[in-house]
Amino acid sequence: MYPQVEPYAQGMLEVGDNQRIHWEASGNPTGKPAVVFHGGPGSGSSPRWREDFDPEHWNLILWDQRGTGRSTPPVSDPATSMEHNTTQHLIDDAEKLREHLGIEKWLLAGGSWGSTLILAYAIQHPDRVSEIVIPAVTAGRPEEIEWITRGLGLFFPDYFEAFQNGVPAEDREGNLARAYNKLLNDPDPAVREKAAWDWNKWDLSTMTGGDNDFTGTSYGDPVVRYQMARTVTHYWGNDCFLEPTYIFDNLGRLKGIPGVLIHGRNDFGGPLRTAWEIAKRWPDAELVILNDAGHQAKDGSSMGKAIAEAVEKFR
Secondary structure, three states: OOOOOOOOEEEEEEEEOOEEEEEEEEEOOOOEEEEEOOOOOOOOOOHHHHHHOOOOOEEEEEEOOOOOOOOEOOOOOOOOOOOOOOHHHHHHHHHHHHHHHOOOOEEEEOOOHHHHHHHHHHHHOHHHEEEEEEEOOOOOOHHHHHHHHOHHHHOOHHHHHHHHOOOOHHHOOOOHHHHHHHHHOOOOHHHHHHHHHHHHHHHHHHHHOOOOOOOOOHHHOHHHHHHHHHHHHHHHOOHHHOOOOHHHHOHHHHOOOOEEEEEEOOOOOOOHHHHHHHHHHOOOEEEEEEOOOOOOOOOOOHHHHHHHHHHHHOO
8 A cells, every 4th residue: 555665764683692683663753653573483574564554654663583584693594593582582572672662552463473473472561562453363373283284285185295205204293393393403404405495385385275386486595495494393393382272361461452353264374263263252353354365465465455454444
C-alpha cells in the first residue's frame, strides 16, 4: 500500500554474550511505534514490511535476530556458537531494543516463527504491547514441528523421501531437525553444504505447497541456505526452547490486547488449527481465515491485503 521509504535511523545494539543486533527505524520518528519480528528462524528482517505501514503515521522498527541479517556474529559462520541463541535471548533482545529506542508501547507484527516469538514476548511483557498483527500463526509446539518435518510426507512423499534420506539411516526415524543440525555443524564443509541444500529443498516445498526451485529466491545463495538451515534446525531441534504448551497455557496474559490473526486455509506448513485454537483462548483477537492463501504473503495476494487492512485498523 505504501512506498518502501528508507530508514531515518539505524544502528547496532550490544545485547550481551558478544552479540550485536542490527535495527532500523523508518517512517515518522514521532509516530505510533510498531515493530516487526521476522520469521525463519534465521531469515533476517525484510524491508517489504514497510509497504504495510503508512510512513506518515507509523514509526516502524525492523530488527535482525541474533546472528541473522546484519546482526553479528553471523550464524552463517560455522565457528559462531549458538549457545546464547535461544527464544529467551531473543525476547530479552527485543525488550532491550525497546528500552534503547525509548518506546513505551509498540504494535507487534510478524508471522510464522515471528508469530511464536511475538506471542512469547507479549506473554512476558504484556504492558509493553499496544496491539498484535500475526499472519501465518504458529506456536512452536512439538507437534507443529513434527508435522512440518515428518507429517507433511503425506502430501509430499517424493520430497519427503529425499529429505529423510539426507540424514544417516540410524537418524531417519528420530528428530529430523536435530539430525540435520548435527550435519550442519559437521567439520566437513561438503557435509554442511549438502545438509543445507537438502533441508532448504524440503522447507521451501512445504511453504509453497510443492515448489522447491531455488531459482530467483534467496535460497539460491549458499550463505543464506546455511544461515537459514542452521538456525531453524537449532530452534526446532530444541522445541523452540519453550515448554510444549507454554504459549497456550499463558494466553490469558494477553487479555485486553487487541489482535488480528490471519491464516490461509491452504497453509501446508502451519495448519489452520493452531490459529483457531489461539483465537478461542484469546478473546481480544480476531481470526481472519483466507480460503485462497497459503503460508506466504505475496504481492497482490489476499494475505498481503489482509495484513495491510489489519495494520490500518490499529492506526
